[in-house]
Amino acid sequence: MSKKKSVVQSGIGFGSALAIAISWSVNKSILWAILHGSFSWFYILYYALTR
Template sequence: MEKKEVVRSGIGFGSALAMVISWSLHKSILWAIVHGFLTWFYVIYYAVTR
């Protein structure tokens, strides 16, 4: 049961992080939502390209 909680928290944090990064760059709610769905893929992309 504890493993499920860790995964659920990790996905939530990744989504929030992606949305914050997206908002700070684009100032667009639509892009923030799209990047929120992409979660860790967008966070890793941002880290690699910056």
Template sequence: MNGNRYYGVRVEGAKYGVGFGSALAMAISYPENHSILWAIVHGILGWLYVIYFALARS
């Protein structure tokens, strides 16, 4: 029973992390590119765009 609870917490955490990464990528992309299409593409790519943005800015 204890193993199932741990698994459920991991799945929920991963689900919220993916959603947050996509929203963050879209929020960063639109002001930078002024394009809804690019914001959607970056939202689909999620964390890859967030990491690229962080590395490109430094």
């Protein structure tokens, strides 16, 4: 269990990575990707509901 916990703490979360990937594929902008990555799951839900 401690190994799993340390992996999650040391890297970005799955939600952030997914939000960055979606944002990059839609906008092709690093600034938007960083912003959407910080909102992570909120951006993913917004994207899912508006598409």
